[in-house]
Amino acid sequence: MNKLSRGNHRKVAFVMAMALVASLSQVAPAAAKGDDIVILIGEKDSGWCAQDSPGLDQISAKNAVAETLTIMNEKGKIVPYLAKTVENSADFKTWKFTLREGIYFHDGEELTAATVLANVAANLGLNPLIPASLPAIAWQDGFGGVTSLAQFAAKAQALGKYVVQFNLPAPRPLFNESWYANGRPVIWSTKTLQTKACGTTVGAGTGPFKIRSKGVDQFQTVLEANPNYWRKDAAGKRLPKAATVTYKVVLDAAQRTNALVKGQADIATFGASSGPQLNEMKKNAKLVLFEGRRDTTWSFHMNTTAAPFNSKSARLAFSYAIDREALAKVVAKGNADAAYCFGATYHPYNLSNGGKKKCATFDLAKAKQYVAAYKTETGKDLTVLLPTTESTESAKANQAVCNMLKKAGAACSLMPPVTATAVILRGFALQQQVSWFNVVAGYSPAFADLFSRKTNLELSGFRFTNPGLAACFQTALETNAAAKYQECAAVLHGEAYWVPTYNEGGFIVARNTVTGLGETPLPVGGKRPVVGLSGFDIASVKVSD
């Protein structure tokens, strides 16, 4: 018996060695070619249900399967999409959506007014206090905070097979935008809504691709072409062009780069925090970089209901201590801008028009002065706790912020991700002093909504305790007047509730064999941006051999 097993050891070792040699000696596999597209994304998510909180990378995958009633074109304007037309009354209280006819879900259901109403109903009752349910906020707010179907029925009705009308209790000039909300409020088929796993592992939408398989762990999603897709390309040919699309989650940016350079993937997405990799890839002739508009602003916002940030001195100290230019460099290595005031220059909140910056900006002397003021006020030293996530970038950026605070004389420590993740997940930082938050929503009324809903202000992580500010945003929301928004933003910045740091756009890097990115025409004319707030459109994408 001993002899036998010993002999076997050798054989096993030999076979293993041969297998290794054999596998090594093979030439590396060709990249997925032709009709099969491999896309690497840097973010794992828990699912595509409305209550789930997909980030941009996941939304681009989600939007390949399920679509929204309205969409943003390359000029940043909201246009009808699944809806053929969107009409509103002059007071912005009545909104009529007329759906396109002949659009079918992957499970065979036709898109009708009833489907849309079912989608809205399914999302009622979701907690609007977390960013994941931004669409829910928009909808519920639009309906005046209804939570039950009975209340809802009176406010939304089908005027025909393809027409839905909403009667809102208050003016909502951006209600059409609520139905886009960065690609989040997608329309699922009625059957999908009835399963708990709505889009987590299964789901039928109207998109160019349908789900072939989606791992429970959300690390790999394989989509296949929807043969009955409703859109056509500019030449009137069938969409989508590719047969399958595989989204793979690769958390490590360096490995996404490697796989792309090597040809294991055709497209990969990056955030500005992958600056070093992006800078390298810019030099690679085989790769093409697309950068989206820098309209995502990473900001700090503070819990004003508790120490230390219930003190304006503490907030101002924090705001003045942060060197935005430096932070943008640390995080993005030239792939992002410093944000002095809120958002990009075209944003309605932006206050830096005409070069006259009205916001607190980096000023070490002032920061020190306010740290000292806080000490005199409270008798305590200013101590800040920054939550970090597992990503190296988050830790680096937070450490840079900590150093800046320390230079200003404040104490600062990093909250470990194992705790911070839990705190962040917990209804947006109920306990946090400060949170890092990316405000993607260039024009989203949902964002303004966060300030305007008084009850939310008290409960949410933002915890602004300024009723004047809430009223201001409420008015701005109802009138959609840029001037009003700026007025509110001035208060926001003046009180230093909100400390913007840098603006970034998303990056898509594709191999030069990829064609058709950003070329799909929208049904009402125009195109979707190559890199937009809801990722990118892959309906026309094809890989040449």
Added chain:
Amino acid sequence: MCCTPSLTHESEVGVAKGRPGPLGFYLASGWLLVCVFTAFFGDFFPLPKWDEYDYDNLGLPLFSDGHLLGTDYDGSDVLSGLVHGARTSLGISFTAVFIGSVIGGLLGIVAAYRRGWVDSVVTMYFNVSLAIPTIVLTLVMVALFATPNVDDPSSGWPRELVLIISLTLVIIPILGRLARGSALSWSGRDFVLVAESIGMKKRSILRTHIIPNVLPSMMSVAFLAAGVVIVIEGGLAILGVGANPGASWGSMLAKNRGELAITPHTTLVPAGVIGLTVMALNYFGDYFRLRIDDRESRI
């Protein structure tokens, strides 16, 4: 004397010949001295601060002006990182291993010598803690202790302290099992039986016969463990529960890993420093073991 095996180049005398020579010993202890010196007096070196980013000098190569070992892609000085990292890495590793081996060693020796239920309990404790993965233990410890109370942000324990505690907990069963095994074999030796037979007290037998004999093998393994802990700490840094990014040698590696292809020196230099230190510790441990073997053979 007679039994020199023909197969190996080592023999009893061969070991003596192969003893780490003084040169290697001086090199190894020299390196460790430099590291320890740096750990204590690094603050007085005329260097940029380790955690400050020189935004205009991202990814400088080795031997650049003002940055001897260059900067990483965040613009922090690699040399200052190494100097500061010496304190964190060696501090965490030496403290954890020292406390861990004292506690583990005592537990192991007592278990081996008392036998009975004491042994069962201690062995069970070793087995249970070996079965809990390091990562789980550290994540939980960091979540429990290194998290400041939000109402009082200065309340959490320093991350380094928590790391020391959890790594100590990791070291205890490893060295404890070793000590127990070694003590077990020594306590069966004739001289212990003799000591017992002449009515020597258990405690003095432990002190005079067991501990001095268990100590050498413990210490040589402890040196190796110190090296291993430096490496483990780097792995934890990737999960965000190690030292802050760039604050230890391991976390420098973890922090700069993405830029391996762009600024290779920022990963290779810390890796080299870790490698040298682990090698020196190993050498020191070996030297130590042989010196003690020598002592035994002369008795």
Added chain:
Amino acid sequence: MNSMMSIGNLHVRFATPFGSLEAVRSVDLEIPAGASVGIVGESGSGKTVACRAAMGLLSGSNVQRDGTVVFDGKELTAMTREEVRNEFGTGMAMIFQDPMTALNPVRRIGTQLSESLRLRLGMDKKAALARSAELLSLVRIPDPEAMLKKFPYQLSGGMRQRVMIAIAISCNPKLLFADEPTTALDVTVQAQILQLLSELRRDLKMSMVLITHDLGVVANHTDFVAVMYAGEVVEQATTAELFANMKMPYTQALLNSIPNIEMKSGERLQVIEGRLPNPVDRPKGCGFVTRCSYAQQKCHDEHPPLLDAGNGHLYRCWYPLGHTIARKP
């Protein structure tokens, strides 16, 4: 008489950090074919090292061997390791002192016994096992088939030693070194094993070198004797001549240290006082000088050469036994 092995001017040195250690120096030894030669000396006298060096079992960067060893007409010292190894088992074989440590504890008796048959004689597995059983019965082990399947720890000391003898003779060696084959055994078993060895030697027409510290063993089982002390041969003769005409005080001391049936009760066994000289730093005179009751000044100053007393009886002493002048009071 034909020479089976002839050792000429053999030196073995070990390099140590304290200097070179000369374990064997200038040993000349003739092993006639078919004869049994005893090598006697106390522990550390270099007898084992000398034999292992002669066989070529010592190697390593720290070992230096000089001299010539001619075995069966072939000069071993001029051969490569591979060539020497080819002589092992079939030409020369060795029986080790402690059968507990010399048998591999984790391998079956059958495996250990048959492997040299298979590897050296090219037998197939079945034949080798059959032959192994025969060998075991040759060394008088009962139920050899069952024995093949056992592990060394399952055997008694005597049985293990028999197994080792079986292994040593398995390939019909011409020369058998038996390195203290009975030290680890109890007295009754000792006699049986020695008897067995002598019989096997006669039946298989082997030459044998019997290494021992026991002059009594030598008296009964050997034709020639060489006495070693501190790495040197100090006395050498036929067995009969040696016991009849002992020259060395050391040899006599060895003889006196054997327990004797004729000893009167109450009489104390004589021990050789003192220690072997430090092999790294030898005295310039006779190595035994500090322990010898006959030592004179000359013994301190000059190293005695090997002298011939006639009859091939060689000895290394300035004042041999029977010499009238030199006795100390």
Added chain:
Amino acid sequence: MKYRVALKNLAKAVLVLFLVTFSISILVRWLPGDPIEILMPFATEEGRAALRAELGLDINVVQYYFSWLFDLLRGDFGVWYASTGDGGGVPVRSMLAVALPRSLLIMLYTMVVSIVFAVPLGIFLAYRAETRTDKTISNVLFAVSSIPSFAIGLALAFVVGVQLDLLPVIGYVPFAENPSEHFRSLVMPVVSLSIGLIATFSRLLRVDMIATLREDFVTMASSKGLSNMWILWRHVLRPSSSTLMTSAALQMGALIGGAVVIESVFALNGFGMLLTTAIATRQYLAIQSLVALIAIAYIVFNLIVDVLYAVVDPRVRGGRG
């Protein structure tokens, strides 16, 4: 007699398992943050109460532990709550079905590769002990073993994957789907994990073999005219392998959950990532079940090693040693 020893060992193993899982129950309860707030931030009061009951937060830890244990024994590993869901989620078992086979395979390959390389290397080093070759290789091994696996992994990915273009840099291919791609996809992860182990194992083996080489039976084997290779492999290796086996058993348990960094680098998404995510998102039930699996693995591998001791060294079988 033998059976009694085996039963005793088994009883001890079960006790260890019990203690590990129980202490994890307690540790997990200590974790800061209300799990209801984290798992179901926007549930109704009834929903919260239901989840509270499901997580056993309304009963004491002992009761809760046993109800978890009985669920586990029935094969119910609990639910993985959707991170911002309404209390719904995926069964942990279906997550495990994806992650566990990968991790087990990676562990298995890593062990096989480490041992296949470490054993000859250890033998060679022991054979050449204390020569310049040995010292050089030993030192290099030490230096290499001190480089964390993720650094080796990324360096390999860049050099072997991108520059030499030999192997895929990311992803996992199941064996059933494409055997050759399966092996190719795991070469770099396995090598990254193995290098440190090869260094450790070969050094352990070297030390034990040097001790064995001093044994008489080695000289004896040599005097039989056997070749050096035969002696090293057939006579010396087996009696010298106990430390190596003990260490390998420890490493196997550690590899299942501890390869998280390599899983992340090569996008393999195995057990380690599951475990760390579970802790970060307070998946109470999942944490306990996953840790229990690791503890079981640790215990099973230790029992296997006990059996292997007996195979390797017959004296253990005979009740000695």
